Amino acid sequence: MNKNLLLVIDVGNTNTVFGVFHPEEVDPKFHKRTVTRRDRTSDELGVFLKGFFKEENIDADSIGYAIYSSVVPGFNPIVSRMLEDWFKVNSINVNFEMNLPFKINYPRPFEIGADRLVNAAAVTKFYPSSKNIIIDMGTATTFCMINEKNEYLGGLIAPGLKISMDSLIKNTAQLPPIVFQTPKKLIGDSTIESLQAGFFYGYIGLLEGIINEIKNNFGEDYKVIGTGGLITTIHNSRKDLIDFVDPLLTLKGLKYLFEMNR
Numbered sequence: 051m052n053k054n055l056l057l058v059i060d061v062g063n064t065n066t067v068f069g070v071f072h073p074e075e076v077d078p079k080f081h082k083r084t085v086t087r088r089d090r091t092s093d094e095l096g097v098f099l100k101g102f103f104k105e106e107n108i109d110a111d112s113i114g115y116a117i118y119s120s121v122v123p124g125f126n127p128i129v130s131r132m133l134e135d136w137f138k139v140n141s142i143n144v145n146f147e148m149n150l151p152f153k154i155n156y157p158r159p160f161e162i163g164a165d166r167l168v169n170a171a172a173v174t175k176f177y178p179s180s181k182n183i184i185i186d187m188g189t190a191t192t193f194c195m196i197n198e199k200n201e202y203l204g205g206l207i208a209p210g211l212k213i214s215m216d217s218l219i220k221n222t223a224q225l226p227p228i229v230f231q232t233p234k235k236l237i238g239d240s241t242i243e244s245l246q247a248g249f250f251y252g253y254i255g256l257l258e259g260i261i262n263e264i265k266n267n268f269g270e271d272y273k274v275i276g277t278g279g280l281i282t283t284i285h286n287s288r289k290d291l292i293d294f295v296d297p298l299l300t301l302k303g304l305k306y307l308f309e310m311n312r
Contacts, residue, residue, distance in 0.1 A: 053114030172303030
């Protein structure tokens with residue numbers, strides 16, 4: 051059996067994303083997203099993941115390597131144990147002390163989320179302009195900066211779009227759940243349309259305002275790279291805000307960091 055496939059895992063506060071790479075390929079052969087359940091055991095996670103593999107006709111015995119990033123520290127031992135017990139691999143856990151393709155110019159590097167390090171690594175590999183703003187619309191909406199000296203400068207953190215929607219619905223008596231999508235019109239004809247327009251144009255305003263502030267302070271020549279499940283909807287309507295959208299940015303960054311640290 052040729053155990054040459056790489057399993058990458060991105061553990062977020064809301065979702066966990068899995069991907070499998072062939073060593074010679076840039077994009078994953080397979081990727082799936084699931085809800086992050088902190089009460090899930092390593093065995094449950096292993097059974098769950100192998101079920102996905104079976105659906106995609108991927109032989110689990112061909113997994114020879116693994117790397118993961120996590121912003122849920124208490125879940126890390128479960129992921130490591132699952133990879134060891136179910137795939138017989140010793141995994142790499144992303145952290146600020148590993149080999150990185152950029153310098154960290156940030157006074158408290160241990161506070162940088164692993165997902166932000168991974169995204170920064172991917173951008174230096176696949177979008178190597180001299181200055182980059184990285185936007186990730188996940189549980190939080192994060193903005194990270196890499197300057198012309200290839201230094202990670204930190205960034206900004208704003209509330210995530212979905213968690214903001216969920217919080218509003220949970221804490222109001224008459225507002226219904228909504229699906230985030232491009233609204234038909236600016237002024238809604240119903241409560242649902244009004245909510246959709248408010249969140250859509252509200253987050254366009256948030257993105258545009260922060261991007262403009264960064265460029266006003268650091269220079270107009272920064273390129274903007276976006277990732278995260280919801281950013282594509284915004285980009286499809288406002289292509290002037292974001293130069294590149296890459297939904298697989300984090301998974302590709304995990305593969306790149308594995309290659310640097312294997």
